[in-house]
Amino acid sequence: MSTATLNVTTVKADFPLLGREVNGHPIVYLDSGATSQKPRQVLDALDRYYEEINANIHRGAYLIAEKATTAVEDSRAALAGFVGASAAEEIVFTKNATESINLVAHSWGRTNLSEGDVILLTTLEHHANIVPWQQLAAERGVVIRWIPLDDDGRLDLTDLDQLLDGVRLVAVSAASNVLGTLPPVRRIADAAHAVGALCLVDASQWVPHYPTNVADWDCDFMVFTGHKMCGPTGIGLLWGRRHLLDAMPPFMGGGSMIQNVTFEGFTPADVPTRFEAGTQPIAEIVGLRAAVDYLNAIGMEAIRQHELDLTAYAMRTLTERFGDDLAIHGPHDLENRGGTLSLAYRGIHPHDLSQVLDQHGICVRAGHHCAKPLMKVLGVNATARASLYLYNDESDVDALADGLAAAGDFFAF
Amino acid sequence: MAGLEDLYREVILDHYRSPRNRGELETPPAIMAEGFNPLCGDEIQVYLLVEDGVIAEIRIGGQGCSISQSSASMMSAAVLGRTPDGAREVLRSFKEMMSIHEHGLDGEPISTDDQPGASGLGDLEALRGVVKFPVRIKCATLGWNTLDQVLDQTGT
Numbered sequence: 184m185s186t187a188t189l190n191v192t193t194v195k196a197d198f199p200l201l202g203r204e205v206n207g208h209p210i211v212y213l214d215s216g217a218t219s220q221k222p223r224q225v226l227d228a229l230d231r232y233y234e235e236i237n238a239n240i241h242r243g244a245y246l247i248a249e250k251a252t253t254a255v256e257d258s259r260a261a262l263a264g265f266v267g268a269s270a271a272e273e274i275v276f277t278k279n280a281t282e283s284i285n286l287v288a289h290s291w292g293r294t295n296l297s298e299g300d301v302i303l304l305t306t307l308e309h310h311a312n313i314v315p316w317q318q319l320a321a322e323r324g325v326v327i328r329w330i331p332l333d334d335d336g337r338l339d340l341t342d343l344d345q346l347l348d349g350v351r352l353v354a355v356s357a358a359s360n361v362l363g364t365l366p367p368v369r370r371i372a373d374a375a376h377a378v379g380a381l382c383l384v385d386a387s388q389w390v391p392h393y394p395t396n397v398a399d400w401d402c403d404f405m406v407f408t409g410h411k412m413c414g415p416t417g418i419g420l421l422w423g424r425r426h427l428l429d430a431m432p433p434f435m436g437g438g439s440m441i442q443n444v445t446f447e448g449f450t451p452a453d454v455p456t457r458f459e460a461g462t463q464p465i466a467e468i469v470g471l472r473a474a475v476d477y478l479n480a481i482g483m484e485a486i487r488q489h490e491l492d493l494t495a496y497a498m499r500t501l502t503e504r505f506g507d508d509l510a511i512h513g514p515h516d517l518e519n520r521g522g523t524l525s526l527a528y529r530g531i532h533p534h535d536l537s538q539v540l541d542q543h544g545i546c547v548r549a550g551h552h553c554a555k556p557l558m559k560v561l562g563v564n565a566t567a568r569a570s571l572y573l574y575n576d577e578s579d580v581d582a583l584a585d586g587l588a589a590a591g592d593f594f595a596f
Numbered sequence: 597m598a599g600l601e602d603l604y605r606e607v608i609l610d611h612y613r614s615p616r617n618r619g620e621l622e623t624p625p626a627i628m629a630e631g632f633n634p635l636c637g638d639e640i641q642v643y644l645l646v647e648d649g650v651i652a653e654i655r656i657g658g659q660g661c662s663i664s665q666s667s668a669s670m671m672s673a674a675v676l677g678r679t680p681d682g683a684r685e686v687l688r689s690f691k692e693m694m695s696i697h698e699h700g701l702d703g704e705p706i707s708t709d710d711q712p713g714a715s716g717l718g719d720l721e722a723l724r725g726v727v728k729f730p731v732r733i734k735c736a737t738l739g740w741n742t743l744d745q746v747l748d749q750t751g752t
Contacts, residue, residue, distance in 0.1 A: 532660065532661035532662060533636075533661075534636055534638075534660075534661035534662075534663070534732070534735065535661050535662050535663075538600070538603065538729070538732070539600060542599070542600055549636060550635060550636040550637055551636065551637035555637065558637060564636075564637040564638060564639065564659050564660070565636050565637045565638070593600065593604070594662075
């Protein structure tokens with residue numbers, strides 16, 4: 184395991200956008216939970232693709248078409264390695280994590296689930312890991328059950344055995360996009376398997392920040408999106424166990440995903456091509472590979488340690504500076520949380536808070552974070568969320584604290 | 597650059613601190629509509645009691661940011677005592693003020709700024725600055741869109 188530490192000054196300099204000003208202040212970007220910024224290395228890869236090898240893949244027998252095809256398949260292999268998949272064929276390119284979950288819900292779900300079957304979700308889930316299952320429930324009479332939260336914003340697994348009765352699939356986030364909670368994925372996957380259920384992991388908020396290994400999780404499906412891990416928008420991933428993917432029908436029909444088409448019908452292609460209908464976002468696939476190379480060069484272990492240290496600094500700074508005026512939702516012990524900090528400050532509405540912060544060049548997210556069921560449990564309509572990443576440093580946290588103080592002065596009543 | 601004082605005028609903050617006509621009305625005889633801002637999770641309820649052809653009582657419920665709350669508070673004061681058609685007239689003027697400015701977002705000077713009071717909206721003019729913050733227009737119009745829905749229930 185790499186013991187290298189991350190040099191945040193060097194890292195920051197790799198991200199052109201982080202050099203700009205906003206409203207007369209150097210930008211302080213604290214919304215990587217929504218999307219990350221992109222390093223020069225990824226932007227250059229996109230340019231190089233279009234300038235040097237742009238051609239459609241798996242078609243032309245000419246040089247640049249071969250090079251484009253190779254670039255896509257090399258990216259698939261690099262991503263397989265990045266998440267500990269045993270074969271590149273287990274990696275399916277999609278538009279984003281949302282599409283990946285919809286793919287599983289449509290293809291696996293509609294083939295295997297029927298009335299009365301149970302899907303177990305958690306209270307932490309993003310709408311992306313709720314609504315596709317609710318659509319399936321409405322269509323097929325599948326029942327949805329929820330793992331509750333404890334008072335600290337961790338999953339309450341006390342009644343997990345009872346909750347698993349009749350369950351065919353457990354779908355859980357590896358990291359909460361609101362509370363930063365890190366659920367015990369392996370334990371949940373083991374419990375699911377013990378009752379013959381499968382386990383899908385939404386790793387959108389995990390993969391950018393931690394070393395990922397699907398074999399360690401022993402899950403059956405894993406999804407994530409590229410744009411939160413320094414990659415371009417419009418490219419996401421589904422990883423699935425090969426024998427599961429092999430047994431699944433296509434999700435979308437069209438070009439590329441077939442072996443043969445006749446007047447009478449079609450024969451689908453093998454995985455992963457079966458699930459990649461139409462021209463793929465080739466440049467984005469190439470760009471995502473550049474993001475993987477970038478993150479690997481720094482080291483995911485070094486990134487994890489940097490964010491752990493910075494999260495500790497942020498929680499200490501905010502608590503010392505604002506005391507009871509400020510609440511950080513979710514777990515406070517660093518073993519159970521990542522660098523996603525949902526804040527409540529002096530009763531100031533998150534929208535107003537983020538407006539004042541914006542005047543200081545500080546970007547945070549205000550809203551329900553596409554997790555309205557969780558908001559209901561927290562008893563709020565919205566939170567202001569600061570989310571940390573590899574390019575953030577203590578000066579960003581200090582700027583946030585100064586911005587909060589300014590907002591407090593402005594709305595002091 | 598639009599500053600915070602363009603957005604958070606004193607009269608807005610006053611309505612936020614001390615919202616007018618806050619609460620609920622019993623339904624029936626009152627009627628109610630509920631509005632949501634799906635972007636931020638804000639929600640609002642507008643209760644109307646129409647008696648003898650005029651809005652005899654109005655109450656605003658729900659939670660939201662300073663802009664959505666103060667806009668709804670000012671709205672309640674502006675339409676109380678009006679007929680449903682009179683309330684629709686105010687609604688139309690207010691939404692025009694919001695949309696005129698939407699066209700001015702490309703940095704063009706906003707001509708109506710030179711004519712304070714031209715819309716006859718009184719205190720509501722204070723919300724003019726919201727349009728320099730496009731994301732917040734939906735906050736300012738949430739209560740009004742909900743009023744529009746509840747007015748549809750009056751059957752007039």
